[in-house]
Amino acid sequence: MAVTLVVALAAACASRGVRPAAGGARPPAARLLGVFTAWAGTLPPIDALAVGSLSGLAYDGASRRWVGASDEIRVPRLVWFDVTLGPALAVVPAGVTKIALSPQVPADTLTALDMEGLTVFPDGSFAVSHEGHIDREGAARQPRVLIVTRDGVVTDVVRPRAHFTIDPADRTHGVRHNLGFESLTRTPDGRLLAANEQPLAQDGPLSDAAAGGLVRIAEFVRGTDGRWTPGREWPYRLEPTPVVAGYDRPCEDGQNGVSSFVALSDTTLLAVERACLLGAAGTPAYNPVRIHELTLTGADDVSGIDALAGRSPVAVRKRLVLDLASWRADLPASLATGSNIEGIALGPPGPQGERTVMLVSDDNFRATQTTAFIWIALE
Secondary structure (H helix, E strand, C coil), X not given: CCCECCCCCCCCCCCCCECCCCCCCCCCCEEEEEEEEEEXXXXXXXXXXXXXXXXXXXXXCCCCEEEEEECCCCCCEEEEEEEECCCECEEEEEEEEECEECCCCCHHHHCCCCEEEEEECCCCCEEEEECCEECCCCCEECXXXXXXXXXXXXXXXXXXXHHHCXXXXXXXXXXXXXXXXXXEEECCCCCEEEEECCCCHHHCCCCCCCCCCEEEEEEEEECCCCCEEEEEEEEEECCCCCCECCECEECCCCCCEEEEEEECCCCEEEEEEECXXXXXXXXXXXXXXXXXXXXXXXXXXXXXXXXXXXXCCCECEEEEEEEHHHHHHHCXXXXXXXXXXXXXXXECCCCCCCEEEEEEXXXXXXXXXXXXXXXXXXX
């Protein structure tokens, strides 16, 4: 099943403010190591809770288990998995950690909590990102990062700057509904980075087939007092929404956006960009998925700028690492139209000692979608 992907540098971006990748060292090449897929509803439940809707992923070195953030808002939870690595991954749900609140955290923190990004600290505690949306009652559930103990207790709520704030009465500013902090990672030096899936309302239009939107990578730093505060912000230009024959329109919120990323170093990330496209009635949606290497060094800090529309900041450099469609012949038939990849995490060394990452998909608890784990070596 293994296949070597020959990777070319991404074509120079036509969008203003995006610099081409520096010459010299190539981006990492990606090699498929193993795959697991399960149709929604077929994984065994735990404590009467369905296993699926996984939007974030982390590898816990202490337990040697993988843990996913389930974005099912009724019972926010982390789901643990035993994964046997190999060409045919064996993935077994192993436990659930329900999210609860410590006394000092506002009681509404769990209300309509939409966990998306997930990262693990060296002490075994977690950070998770809440995307941000307007709930069914019309209340704004603001984007934020939660600090969570190993047993699932939220001890701190970390909020971004005001330009991310949702105002239900003014939709021209802040995170767009359900398009906020989809991704979260921790750098080796201990900072947290989160990115909004699509541009803030005041930063410009959504991605479409003509151009990719401009999102922000937001940094959070921990002070000597232990408190987390917003740091720098870097602009990141998404790719345009892919055009795929037979799929003529995007799903709801399906334009190309950043769904997850993981830090490879203090200044280098791998970012997952994915879209959702619809074709003929009754056919499955198609998920184009591409992974890019991002370099923060040299990009402008836009944390002091409320609105980016009409500006041309220097964005992070990016280079294509993998278009998942190039592996279609090597993936199971259940992934013929892609998968809704929403998590990426560093994993243990591969069979030749390589650095590895694992992708995970969100099945949305829909029978036509899968939970997929895809293990990849970076060379």
